[in-house]
Amino acid sequence: MVAIQRPRLSPARMRAADVMRVGAVGLRTRPLRAFLSALGIAIGIAAMVGVVGLSSSSGAELDRQLSALGTxxxxxxxxxxxxxxxxxxxxxxxxxxxxxxxxxxxxxxxxxxxxxxxxxxxxxxxxxxxxxxxxxxxxxxxxxxxxxxxxxxxxxxxxxxxxxxxxxxxxxxxxxxxxxxxxxxxxxxxxxxxxxxxxxxxxxxxxxxxxxxxxxxxxxxxxxxxxxxxxxxxxxxxxxxxxxxxxxxxxxxxxxxxxxxxxPSDALAAKQATSQAFANLLLGVGAVALLVGGVGVANTMVISVLERRAEIGLRRSLGATRGQIRTQFLAESLLLSALGGTGGVLLGTGVTMGYALYSGWPSVVPAWATAGGLAATLLIGAIAGLYPAIRASRLSPTEALSTP
Structure with a gap:
């Protein structure tokens, strides 16, 4: 009698669109919590972009003045x-x-x-x-x-x-x-x-x-x-x-x-240097606000893992691997941070443009400030979501489904 070996089925791979869709489930089901967590990130990024933008606009105004008045x-x-x-x-x-x-x-x-x-x-x-x-x-x-x-x-x-x-x-x-x-x-x-x-x-x-x-x-x-x-x-x-x-x-x-x-132009330059030192102080305050926002995202993700243990167990029972569970929650954290970062960049740019227009300055928001702000949010999101994602992936199906 010849034994028939059945082929082992490998878990289906998740495409990028699938990762995005699954990662957005937690944001759609808990919109208020997601908004408040993203708001913390947005405030930090808006502060950083605004400080850099206003400092750059002030510097551009000084250059314009010196070009007109002469050095x-x-x-x-x-x-x-x-x-x-x-x-x-x-x-x-x-x-x-x-x-x-x-x-x-x-x-x-x-x-x-x-x-x-x-x-x-x-x-x-x-x-x-x-x-x-x-x-x-x-x-x-x-x-x-x-x-x-x-x-x-x-x-x-x-x-x-x-x-x-x-x-x-x-x-x-x-x-x-x-x-x-x-x-x-x-x-x-x-x-x-x-x-x-x-x-x-x-x-x-x-x-x-x-x-x-x-x-x-x-x-x-x-x-x-x-x-x-x-x-x-x-x-x-x-x-x-x-x-x-x-x-x-x-x-x-x-x-x-x-x-x-x-x-006299040296005095104007010294004044600008003093303003830059103050801007660096405000930039540090923005970084602290961003860090606080990252802690808020981490807290949201930890709570999300605790509340969705049954969902995690069901997905594991249906064949989802630990890596896919980990990817789901990491993607959710990155999406949450990206939403906050995008909102913060838009808010900071808007504040810079509004104040520059009010003061009669050229409106300057360096590209590196917006790109760096978005990169910082993704880094914060990855760090904040890493532990909750690993914790979620380590839950066994029986343990997760037996949780009341």
Whole structure:
């Protein structure tokens, strides 16, 4: 008698579509729990994408500003003497700097220290509002990149009469919305007509809280001594450092050590670096939120395994292998994390675009931030679902089906 051997049946392989469909069963049957777990992931990813996006948008705005204003501006100001007293720049410092070959433009302001500014004669003398009065050259706006919000700049006629252009902060402190023939302020006890209001000047912030008057009227009526206190120079970009080395000695040959030289664009870059450090802190907070979201996914998957022991036992009895059970729950964890990650990327991108639009910045969300966010969610999902998936695959059919 010949024994007939029956062929051993191998378990059917699960295609990718089958894995996705089986992995989505738990999400469809428990939508609220899935939503809350995915929300934790979404918050973490949204925070990370938003921080990176806002930091990149801020950097793009800085680059745009520097491209428009230029990085070739150097500022000279009177420093201190050896004895600690306030130094003074020579009256002909501006003319001497103009002789430097690579220098393209020079302008200056001079502080009229005794000319206090008030909105009207009824304001107490002590309430100056921190506003300074400066004598200004006519080419100042072109040199520092200043623009007018309202009115006009000083000209050859108005610089000799009581006419003033005020900075953006000065306008705010004095309650002036726009320039006009009826808008007047008190400067050094004299009524000046406000002929212009400046926009904020990024590379010369001292002008924002100042009142700018013509050089001749400042000397004749405000007690200005004619010595410049700050000079602004534009030079060829390639020779900027060479110009910087000779500026102090050219402006004040007798005491070059009493001249302070700065590059305003460096201050903007330092400000951006500070913002970047704060952004890194927020990025760490987003990472913590993402980790908390991953713990939530792990908790959801562990509970899901405990609640679905009967389902696991039935599938094992029908021929499902341990590997297929493990794949099912791992796929469910990855799907849950992917949903949260996608929602977080969309939320973070939306927040970045909205804030950038509100602030007038270019909207920049680096591709690596979105790709990295999605990759992070998949990694979190794999780690969070690995233990529950292994635990589910180790359940024997009899043990699972006997569980009440």
């Amino acid at each position: 070739n501006l150097l500022t000279l100001s009177a420093g201190s003497t050896i004895t600690g007293e306030a130094a003074q720049l020579p009256k002909d410092a501006e003319a001497m700097i103009e002789r430097i070959g690579p220098v393209q433009a020079v302008s200056s302001i001079g502080k009229a220290a005794d000319a206090k500014v008030y909105r009207s004669e009824q304001i107490p003398e002590a309430q100056t509002g921190g506003i300074s009065t400066y004598a200004a050259r006519l080419d100042l706006p072109a040199t520092v990149g200043a623009t007018l919000r309202s009115g006009t700049w000083l000209n050859a006629a108005t610089e000799r009469y009581p006419a003033a252009v005020i900075g953006s902060l000065t306008a705010q402190r004095l309650g002036i919305g726009a320039a006009g023939p009826d808008t007047q302020i008190i400067v050094g006890g004299i009524r000046f007509t406000v002929v212009g209001v400046l926009e904020p000047v990024a590379l010369a912030t001292e002008l924002d809280s100042g009142v700018l008057v013509g050089w001749p009227v400042a000397e004749s009526r405000l007690g200005f001594d004619g010595h410049p206190t700050t000079l602004y120079t534009r030079s060829e970009e390639a020779k900027l450092e060479s110009v910087r080395q000779v500026l102090a000695g050219t402006a004040n040959p007798e005491a070059p050590n009493e001249v302070d030289i700065s590059r």
